[in-house]
Amino acid sequence: xxxxxxxxxxxxxxxxxxxxxxxxxxxxxxxxxxxxxxxxxxxxxxxxxxxxxxxxxxxxxxxxxxxxxxxxxxxxxxxxxxxxxxxxxxxxxxxxxxxxxxxxxxxxxxxxxxxxxxxxxxxxxxxxxxxxxxxxxxxxxxxxxxxxxxxxxxxxxxxxxxxxxxxxxxxxxxxxxxxxxxxxxxxxxxxxxxxxxxxxxxxxxxxxxxxxxxxxxxxxxxxxxxxxxxxxxxxxxxxxxxxxxxxxxxxxxxxxxxxxxxxxxxxxxxxxxxxxxxxxxxx
Amino acid sequence: xxxxxxxxxxxxxxxxxxxxxxxxxxxxxxxxxxxxxxxxxxxxxxxxxxxxxxxxxxxxxxxxxxxxxxxxxxxxxxxxxxxxxxxxxxxxxxxxxxxxxxxxxxxxxxxxxxxxxxxxxxxxxxxxxxxxxxxxxxxxxxxxxxxxxxxxxxxxxxxxxxxxxxxxxxxxxxxxxxxxxxxxxxxxxxxxxxxxxxxxxxxxxxxxxxxxxxxxxxxxxxxxxxxxxxxxxxxxxxxxxxxxxxxxxxxxxxxxxxxxxxxxxxxxxxxxxxxxxxxxxxxxxxxxx
Numbered sequence: 001x002x003x004x005x006x007x008x009x010x011x012x013x014x015x016x017x018x019x020x021x022x023x024x025x026x027x028x029x030x031x032x033x034x035x036x037x038x039x040x041x042x043x044x045x046x047x048x049x050x051x052x053x054x055x056x057x058x059x060x061x062x063x064x065x066x067x068x069x070x071x072x073x074x075x076x077x078x079x080x081x082x083x084x085x086x087x088x089x090x091x092x093x094x095x096x097x098x099x100x101x102x103x104x105x106x107x108x109x110x111x112x113x114x115x116x117x118x119x120x121x122x123x124x125x126x127x128x129x130x131x132x133x134x135x136x137x138x139x140x141x142x143x144x145x146x147x148x149x150x151x152x153x154x155x156x157x158x159x160x161x162x163x164x165x166x167x168x169x170x171x172x173x174x175x176x177x178x179x180x181x182x183x184x185x186x187x188x189x190x191x192x193x194x195x196x197x198x199x200x201x202x203x204x205x206x207x208x209x210x211x212x213x214x215x216x217x218x219x220x221x222x223x224x225x226x227x228x229x230x231x232x233x234x235x236x237x238x239x240x241x242x243x244x245x246x247x248x249x250x251x252x253x254x255x256x257x258x259x260x261x262x263x264x265x266x267x268x269x270x271x272x273x274x275x276x277x278x279x280x281x282x283x
Numbered sequence: 284x285x286x287x288x289x290x291x292x293x294x295x296x297x298x299x300x301x302x303x304x305x306x307x308x309x310x311x312x313x314x315x316x317x318x319x320x321x322x323x324x325x326x327x328x329x330x331x332x333x334x335x336x337x338x339x340x341x342x343x344x345x346x347x348x349x350x351x352x353x354x355x356x357x358x359x360x361x362x363x364x365x366x367x368x369x370x371x372x373x374x375x376x377x378x379x380x381x382x383x384x385x386x387x388x389x390x391x392x393x394x395x396x397x398x399x400x401x402x403x404x405x406x407x408x409x410x411x412x413x414x415x416x417x418x419x420x421x422x423x424x425x426x427x428x429x430x431x432x433x434x435x436x437x438x439x440x441x442x443x444x445x446x447x448x449x450x451x452x453x454x455x456x457x458x459x460x461x462x463x464x465x466x467x468x469x470x471x472x473x474x475x476x477x478x479x480x481x482x483x484x485x486x487x488x489x490x491x492x493x494x495x496x497x498x499x500x501x502x503x504x505x506x507x508x509x510x511x512x513x514x515x516x517x518x519x520x521x522x523x524x525x526x527x528x529x530x531x532x533x534x535x536x537x538x539x540x541x542x543x544x545x546x547x548x549x550x551x552x553x554x555x556x557x558x559x560x561x562x563x564x565x566x567x568x569x570x571x572x
Contacts, residue, residue, distance in 0.1 A: 018378050019389055026393050029451065032418060033407040094319060097312035107309030113317065118570060120324050122563040124512025126533030127555070130540050130548045131331030132323065138330075139322075154323040157316060162570070186308040215400040218514045218537070233402045237519065240406070247410055254403025265398035266391075 033258075036251035058252040067249055069239055072227050080214055080231040080257075083145055087152040087213035088206045095157050095205060099164035100194055104176060105186070114165060121158035126218060128155075133222045147223040148231070152216060156209040163208075167201040168194070204271035211261050232257045335549035344550050349538075353530040354554075356442055360531055361507050364446040369503045372454055376461035377491075397455040405519040408448055409435075438528035441521045445529065449516040457502055464498040465491065501569055508562050511555065 004012075037058055039051040060066075065073050098117075102110035120128075132151055133142075141147035175197075179189050195202070217233045224230045230238075236257065239250040344350050379390050396404065411417045412434040420431030435441045472490045481489070514533045517523065523530040523538060530538065532555050539548035 015378065015381060015383065015386070018375075019386065022375065022378070022393060023389060025451070026395060026455075029404045029407045029411070030395060030399065032411055033403055036407075036410070094315045098316040101309040101312040105305050105309035105312070107306060107313055110309070110313065113313060113320075115567065116320060116324075117316070118567050119563060120320070122508050122566055124508065124533060124559070126512040126514040127536065127552045127559075128324070128327065129514075130536050130545070130552060131327035131334075133540060134334075134545060135323065135327040135330060150319070150323060154319055157319060161316065186305045190312075215402075217402050217519070222537070222540075233400065236402050236406060240519075240522075247416075251403070251407065251410070254406060258399040258403050261400055262395070262398045265394075269394075 033251045033255055036248050037255045039248055041246070041248055058248050059256070061249060062252050062256060067246060069235075069246065070249060070253065072235070073253065075228050076230060076232050076235045079145065079229065080233075083148055083152070083220075083231060084210045084214040086145075086149045087156060088210035090149065090153045091156045091160050091209035092202060092206050094153060095160035095164055096195070096198070096202065098157075098161045099168055100190055102161075103165045103168040104171075104189075104194060114161065117158035117161050120154070121162065125155055129218055129222055132219070136223055142223060143225055143229060145224070145229070148216075148220055149213075151219045151223060152209070152213040155219075156212050160205040160209060163205055164198065164201055168198060171197055200271055203268060207264060207268045207271065211264060214261050331549045332553070334546045335553045337546060340546045340550040341554070344547055344554065347547075349527045349530060350535065350551060352528055353532055353535040353551075356529060357511070357531045357555075359442065360446055360449070360513075361510055364449060365503060365506050365510055367446075368450045368454055369457060369499065369506065371450070372457040372461050372502075373495075373499060375454070375458045376465050377487075379458065379462050380465050394455045394459065396452050397459075401452050401515050402519060404452070405448055405515060408444070408451075409520050412444060435521055436525050438525060441525065442517075442529045445517045445520050448520055449510065449513055452516065453506070453510075457506060460502055461495065461499065464495050468494045501566070504562050505566060508559065508566065511559060 035049075035051060038054045038056065040053055040055050040057060062070055062073055065071050098113070101107045102114055132154075136142045136147040136151070139147075141150070171194075175193060176189060179193050184192070215233070216231075217237065220231045221234045221237060224234060227235075232253070236250060236254055239245045239253075379386060379393070411419050414420055414431065414433040414436070417434075419434070423429065423431035432440070434444060468491065473486060476486050476490060512533055513531075514537065517529060517531050518534045518537070521529045523534050527538075532551060536548045536551050539545070539551065
């Protein structure tokens with residue numbers, strides 16, 4: 001085996017000098033949360049790097065809803081899941097139909113709709129939240145899951161349409177022409193040609209919408225209020241209301257809440273990165 | 284001329300006859316999004332602007348010291364915070380472009396802040412900074428015997444911490460984007476410059492930067508627009524406090540909303556528009572090509 005030269009060792013050392021701080025910086029808040037989650041109550045506040053008696057007791061308390069703050073944990077988990085899946089499905093439906101219409105059928109005014117959608121995408125969501133809250137009241141949707149679902153579809157759809165339109169513009173026109181020649185109706189073209197070819201982008205967009213809805217705090221916190229209606233992030237935020245919040249339980253709940261999206265993200269990373277960078281690099 | 288006259292004189296055929304079946308389908312398939320757009324973007328925005336029509340709201344806003352403070356905080360957040368973040372991202376994209384197995388592993392870990400939801404991690408940081416029980420002050424006490432500072436009670440420190448949380452969360456995303464830009468640069472250019480004996484700065488200045496500057500500027504502007512809407516970093520870390528001194532425009536709008544001062548909330552958002560709209564226009568021109 002060849003010994004590394006001094007110069008190679010120097011380069012490696014310089015890279016480590018960057019890599020180690022990056023690792024520590026990235027892990028600190030997550031590790032801190034993890035240590036809290038596996039610490040017994042008395043151990044949690046001693047500032048140790050690793051608890052003396054690591055335990056899964058906190059998880060058991062959360063799963064059995066054995067604390068005042070956690071009495072609706074499972075129903076809130078359910079709310080988060082249902083809302084995220086509904087947003088994913090609805091966004092996919094709305095965005096796929098719109099992208100097909102704009103990109104493949106070249107519907108008159110399609111370009112204008114695309115621009116309006118892009119405009120919405122760039123309006124900061126926190127700004128739209130203020131009038132949206134009032135509008136949901138007017139529609140009588142406030143404090144129902146539909147308000148959050150529809151609000152999140154509104155926010156997720158523009159980017160979804162844009163990504164899908166970019167992807168479907170790349171499909172050759174001859175494909176549609178051949179299918180039409182063979183007597184395919186527009187709906188058949190959509191169902192049998194377009195959707196199968198667009199699968200990778202559809203997975204990316206669906207995942208994007210589900211994660212966006214699962215992670216959303218502001219809209220959920222504004223639009224829902226009853227303890228049995230709210231989603232997990234709102235419940236986590238509510239922990240802050242009390243001075244004697246059980247931090248170790250909050251961190252445990254937070255850890256449980258963070259796991260599914262992280263798992264989904266890593267499972268679909270291939271699609272996510274492709275979809276996202278296609279958007280940003282095109283400049 | 285005669286043809287156009289006769290065409291306009293003739294009774295126009297019914298709409299369904301003028302459109303081909305695919306176009307009818309096109310309109311039908313576009314309808315769901317149009318409905319969502321009209322009901323949840325056009326109507327709310329129009330209603331909001333209507334609420335913000337009174338000049339009195341702007342006078343009241345102008346006289347509210349919290350608004351002025353929030354505007355300054357937002358500027359600090361955007362101008363200082365975003366530029367620091369993008370410079371680090373540019374630097375780290377160079378680091379992650381190095382071909383090493385351990386760097387590939389590190390990049391998988393590095394993306395974690397972006398992959399996990401922001402609420403638990405922001406609350407985790409909030410607890411770390413707790414003056415009595417937080418791990419940071421515990422460690423300070425352990426090693427120096429002194430009480431640590433009350434981090435979130437100083438508006439300047441609290442805002443800096445909120446910016447830190449924001450950077451922690453979104454740095455991986457922008458690093459990744461800049462990394463793809465960097466990897467798109469032809470390797471031959473670097474090899475040729477090695478032959479010419481260029482140092483790392485010359486390589487960056489004459490190869491990397493020219494190919495990346497458009498992407499870098501686009502990313503910076505995009506990040507600025509999005510950061511305007513970053514409610515979580517400030518609200519969950521400081522809650523706008525102490526004494527409402529760390530609000531940014533997004534949390535201030537929600538604060539007015541919670542106080543039932545809807546016209547003030549809308550007015551504060553309208554005040555941000557002269558800054559937002561040019562950025563949005565620029566980005567739209569970029570992306571709709």
